Amino acid sequence: MAQIALSRRLRRTPFSDGVEAAGVKGYTVYNRMLLPTVFESAEADYHHLKSHVQVWDVSCERQVELRGPDAARLMQMLTPRDLRGMLPGQCYYVPIVDETGGMLNDPVAVKLSEDRWWISIADSDLLLWVKGIANGYRLDVLVDEPDVSPLGVQGPKADDLMARVFGDRVRDIRFFKFDKFEFEGRELAIARSGYSKQGGFEIYVEGSEIGMPLWNALFAAGEDLQVRAGCPNLIERIEGGLLSYGNDMTDDNTPHECGLGKFCNTHTAIGCIGRDALLRVAKEGPVQQIRPIAIDGDPVPPCDRPWPIVAGGKKVGQVTSASWSPDFSTNVAIGMVKLSHWEPGTRVEVETPDGLRGATVRDTFWI
Ligand code: THG
16 A cells, blocks of 8 residues: 655654554554554454553544633533533543534543543544634633643553552542542643553643653563553454444434433533534434444455445445454444344344445444
């Protein structure tokens, strides 16, 4: 394949030097920033992630910072999840919707204090939407992208590695909560979260200068834990049902279609811009929804365009992410399936580039 040209528009990260030294073999572009996709091979990276501990350059999970007296009000305007009970030190996975109830992003909201929030975004230009809302409604809030780059530490040995660098107190961080820890004289927010089901942390690295010192400290401390550079792994994230904005959903989908209804409290999320639209569509219920799908046969090629799901000669959905799973010895996939065919156990066919394959709609993801 041809190479992608590097330029200032395609941003490096504070950890790119370390990522390159670790032998990164592939990148994707996410929020106009480099995101590693493979180090050894997708399968080798997958087995290592499930057995040891990896350090992930997920700087591309950019932060939209809200600062000022109207920060909490603005945050609630963006999401149908009720934020009234959310305390400083908590993280919430929040659907962000537009005035039609369409998904604009599915970030993690980080509440630093009543008047200071980070929105840790997926791959869409959320900063522009948030700036537009803040200015259009004349809110008393500053909206910008700070010099904050998340560094993931994921895998079963993540607690042990992190305790060596930050002290045993990191073990006390609960899921989707964060606390502050010192590194070289800086206070960093560290959350128990991350884009894998293997457990771990995300360090919100504030100040690019400490990026490589922190990267090096983690690798120096973890040699005997077999720590490696890693990245979000396609196979593991499909097994775990972690959605990818732009792949598994777009602004054409409501949170309910994405299976994110459990993160919506549309009735009580007063002020949410998409509230009326969502109340209308939620009354009927979605007519298509994201489902785990097992695809029969040999390993499928990469899913770089939606693959039609067909039954009885009609299109009943599409597969948007797919991969061979070594641990489950089947092709695991995420698809959007119409109501008529979303019952667990329903047999369908998928039009892959390698031809028509049988497939089964499932109830639950694999992990
Ligand atoms: N961490 C941070 N920022 C991010 C991501 C992240 N920004 C981009 C992208 N990932 C946003 N999308 C997701 C998708 C899933 C989850 C987090 C962010 C996630 N979901 C869990 C699940 O579905 O099992 C837990 C959700 C919950 O119970 O609250 O973690 O990964 N900082």
